[in-house]
Amino acid sequence: MIERSPIFDIVTYAVMILGLFVVIMPFWITFVAGSQSLTEVSQVPIVLWPSTHLFENLQEAWTRADLGPKMLNSFIVAVGVTVGKITLAALSAFSIVFFNYRARMVCFWMIFITLMLPLEVRIVPTYSIAANALLPFQFILDNLGITWLIQSLSGIQLSLEWNLLNSYPGLILPLVATATGTFLYRQFFMTIPDELVEASKMDGAGPMRFFFDVLIPLSRTNMLALATILFVSSWNQYLWPLLITTDRANFGTVVMQLKALIPDQNGLPDWNVTMAGALIIMLPPLLVVAFMQRWFVRGLISRDK
Amino acid sequence: MERRAYYKNKTLPWLLIAPQLILVLVFFYWPTTQALFWAFTLEQPWGGGNSWVWFDNFLAIFRDREYWSTVLRSGFYAVVVTAISMAVALTLAAFVDRALKGTKLFQSVFVWPYAIAAPAAGVAFRFIFAPESGLVGSINEIWPGVWNPAINGVHALAMIIICHAWLGIGYNFIFFLAALQMIPRSISEAGAMDGARPVQRLFDLQLPLIAPTFFFLFIINLISSFTDSFGLIDTMTEGGPVGSTEVMVYKIYFDGFKGLDYSGAAAQSIVLMILVIALTFVQFKWVEKRVHYN
Numbered sequence A: 001m002i003e004r005s006p007i008f009d010i011v012t013y014a015v016m017i018l019g020l021f022v023v024i025m026p027f028w029i030t031f032v033a034g035s036q037s038l039t040e041v042s043q044v045p046i047v048l049w050p051s052t053h054l055f056e057n058l059q060e061a062w063t064r065a066d067l068g069p070k071m072l073n074s075f076i077v078a079v080g081v082t083v084g085k086i087t088l089a090a091l092s093a094f095s096i097v098f099f100n101y102r103a104r105m106v107c108f109w110m111i112f113i114t115l116m117l118p119l120e121v122r123i124v125p126t127y128s129i130a131a132n133a134l135l136p137f138q139f140i141l142d143n144l145g146i147t148w149l150i151q152s153l154s155g156i157q158l159s160l161e162w163n164l165l166n167s168y169p170g171l172i173l174p175l176v177a178t179a180t181g182t183f184l185y186r187q188f189f190m191t192i193p194d195e196l197v198e199a200s201k202m203d204g205a206g207p208m209r210f211f212f213d214v215l216i217p218l219s220r221t222n223m224l225a226l227a228t229i230l231f232v233s234s235w236n237q238y239l240w241p242l243l244i245t246t247d248r249a250n251f252g253t254v255v256m257q258l259k260a261l262i263p264d265q266n267g268l269p270d271w272n273v274t275m276a277g278a279l280i281i282m283l284p285p286l287l288v289v290a291f292m293q294r295w296f297v298r299g300l301i302s303r304d305k
Numbered sequence B: 001m002e003r004r005a006y007y008k009n010k011t012l013p014w015l016l017i018a019p020q021l022i023l024v025l026v027f028f029y030w031p032t033t034q035a036l037f038w039a040f041t042l043e044q045p046w047g048g049g050n051s052w053v054w055f056d057n058f059l060a061i062f063r064d065r066e067y068w069s070t071v072l073r074s075g076f077y078a079v080v081v082t083a084i085s086m087a088v089a090l091t092l093a094a095f096v097d098r099a100l101k102g103t104k105l106f107q108s109v110f111v112w113p114y115a116i117a118a119p120a121a122g123v124a125f126r127f128i129f130a131p132e133s134g135l136v137g138s139i140n141e142i143w144p145g146v147w148n149p150a151i152n153g154v155h156a157l158a159m160i161i162i163c164h165a166w167l168g169i170g171y172n173f174i175f176f177l178a179a180l181q182m183i184p185r186s187i188s189e190a191g192a193m194d195g196a197r198p199v200q201r202l203f204d205l206q207l208p209l210i211a212p213t214f215f216f217l218f219i220i221n222l223i224s225s226f227t228d229s230f231g232l233i234d235t236m237t238e239g240g241p242v243g244s245t246e247v248m249v250y251k252i253y254f255d256g257f258k259g260l261d262y263s264g265a266a267a268q269s270i271v272l273m274i275l276v277i278a279l280t281f282v283q284f285k286w287v288e289k290r291v292h293y294n
Helices: A006-034 A054-064 A067-098 A104-116 A119-131 A135-143 A146-154 A168-176 A182-190 A194-202 A207-218 A220-235 A239-244 A254-261 A271-303 B012-039 B056-062 B065-096 B103-110 B118-128 B137-142 B153-182 B185-193 B198-209 B211-227 B230-236 B248-258 B262-293
Strands: B041-043 B050-052
Touching (some): A006 B065, A054 A067, A067 A104, A067 A182, A067 A207, A067 A271, A104 B012, A119 A135, A119 B012, A119 B248, A135 A146, A135 B012, A168 A239, A168 B012, A207 A220, A239 A254, A239 B230, A239 B248, A254 A271, A271 B118, B041 B262, B056 B065, B056 B262, B065 B103, B065 B153, B065 B248, B103 B153, B118 B153, B153 B230, B185 B198, B198 B211, B211 B262, B230 B248, B248 B262
């Protein structure tokens, strides 16, 4: 702080309180409405003080939207994407940084380019590949004449199929297929001094030993940072789960269920239950961010630069 | 930086990178190529296979007035969301950077919107902006019918823009604060000694110094306003009333999955991809330049 002026201090606090109001207001209204009864939530003007019906609303939202199994699905997807991305990122960054092979930069760029196109802009064809993930392999076999060869030799028509619709791999794998994290790891691995590699070589440790015993422990904070942002972003996914699951009862995620809780045009305007549901669904990523703030900020900032 | 100490191994590096490469090929490169292929072909009715139609699909969407209004709306949407979100976040970051007592609390709360799923925020804001109840509905008590996003397209779009801008506050705030805190104190002190007031220092000293962050955020925000709006629109208005909140991503989804027009949706996807790639390129070019300046 440079100057001490009481007036400017007051302005600073005023702006921050205003900011606090802007940021917190939606949370507060969600919470307040979620705690009210149907008559209270329908009052105009709105009552901005919590009432006593929070738990029954939470329970009602939980059962109406069948949030139990959906919660589990959301956790499976979020953890799956997080673990998948971190594992792939660490392995491929290790390959690119610590090995010397000719195609290394080609691989690097191939992975790098995936950051350019988010899943949202290529949903239609990604959906079609999810309907049969083995399509590219069939294509390769067809064009190499292998399908023809097998058919003429054995009479069996080779058709590969792996349908990912309504399955965990379908929910998870396409989300894992971008390079988020690979660069965080690459940048970190490049700061590892050569001496460390040489020392571990001298001790007789092979590359995998070096990876598990030296690199992984050293990158623990990076991993926490990355895990936080990946968990939040995959928990909050909406469009992809919406497309890939037609069997909502078994494979729906909680974020998808929100729409089912919105009151009908002609039905009961029970926004209190809707808001209680929103509260449940907001909570897990919010807790993760609140508790992991220190690491998560680090991960964000080093990810994109 | 080149590394001197390598592992010499022929197959291991390939085994390590293979999972990521395969996943990227199957779920990124294949679909992207497929989109390109579909955009130039037309599925024949009654299962007659594909026929190569060159630019017909593109001509069809470009001749469609509705498509142009969707593109213009998306551009407007992206710019306004970006402007609001960055302005609010920068203001908050500039004041938090003054580091008075108790700012740690503010700092952590300002990050919260980042954690919220767009549809969850959409549902909350839809309630807040509901014409018959909620916070804004109270205005209708005083002037009946003055606010109704269910009928008025301008209101509906404004509601979604405000919600999207709110969601972006957390992310922008983190970056602005980090950039501001990286400026050495002595620079601001020197400015103060020359008699520059805090607001003047922000515009003449701090903003030029954080220009790279500013520009980076500008592009990132534009891209995310183009791509991340689906969850909000689907939970708040479903593109209505009468298409007034339909943006590019939503139209692709609608034409592709509800209208089953793969060729049209693919052509639209390609246009959106080109837009996003162009923005990303601008960003990389800028980052490159910045490295040279340093």
